[in-house]
Amino acid sequence: MTDADSAAPKTDALGEALPYLRRYARALTGRQASGDRYAAAALEALLEDASALDRFAPHVALFHVFHRLWASAGTPVAETPEGIEGRAQRHLARLTPNSREALLLHAVEGFGFDEIGQVMDLPESEARELVEIARQEMSDATTGKVLIVEDEAIIAMDLETVVADLGHKVTGIARTRDRAVELAAEEVPDLVLCDIQLADDSSGIDAANEILEQFGERPVIFITAFPERLLTGERPEPAFLIAKPYSEEQVRSAVAQAMFFSSTETLRA
Known part of the structure; x- marks a missing residue:
């Protein structure tokens, strides 16, 4: 089997995961265009440096690279400071760091706590705790x-x-x-x-x-x-x-x- 043959399943898996990364990115940023920029940047970075694919399953690797980019940019949210987006930003400032991301990964994207830990570079126990914190904070808000x-x-x-x-x-x-x-x-x-x-x-x-x-x-x-x-x-x-x-x-x-x-x-x- 050639390298190209062995890479094909991973490439296909990344293609299947990309729409769901885009959904997740939109929820985080509050904007379709913003989310798409981050999702596209994550895919490009992973294709340039595929080392994450040696450590994780393809869909986890894609989300993992996204989170590196997201964290390095300071986890920005919606670009417009007025109206609904402005109120959302004020709400987000009161959330425990990383808890909202962990909740979305688990409850919406279907990631297990071990996978959330891989995506966010956290121990599985901390990923589980963040999900519980986010549930409580959001429901109370x-x-x-x-x-x-x-x-x-x-x-x-x-x-x-x-x-x-x-x-x-x-x-x-x-x-x-x-x-x-x-x-x-x-x-x-x-x-x-x-x-x-x-x-x-x-x-x-x-x-x-x-x-x-x-x-x-x-x-x-x-x-x-x-x-x-x-x-x-x-x-x-x-x-x-x-x-x-x-x-x-x-x-x-x-x-x-x-x-x-x-x-x-x-x-x-």
Whole structure:
């Protein structure tokens, strides 16, 4: 087997991991463009110096290189100091260092505590502790009103339970785009938790965008069985995205993250 043949699986694995690094980077920076710059820089650095691939699995190596760059830049967040992003920066200043990154890696990206330690150059025990700290700090920081847009009754009930357990008020559950907009008008939500494909074949993306247009900026979390279709880099993408089937921990983390560090980057059809 040639060196090229042995490198091919690793290259393929990096390609598969890149969309998820971009999602993670956007959540950290609060901006799609900012996150993409860091993700692209990490991939370029890893391709130039592949030594991390000798130490870690490809997806861990990519996130590890990203974190080196992220830490060396001082872990910057959203570039705009006013409005939602400015409030988020003030919130972030009160978080335990590295805890938010550890939580995202674990609950959203599915990394084990040993992998988080590899990514962040920490002992596994410290990675576990950071995740617990972040959960508590984020859940304590903010509560608000959440609109659930989901056409499957069992999933909607499950989401409602998770959101309520976090201390948020569920303003309603909508199965269609039109109903979502109606419910938003009745009680404007602080956050929208939104499926992509709705009961009457209407679009959750359209529902979310109409709510934002009518009632102003607020975070949106999209739920989809096909996240790779929305993480293409070819158009604006959601900052918060949960893949079906999801875990309760993923929902709890995404809701806490979205409420804590609001982002309104959503999809435009």
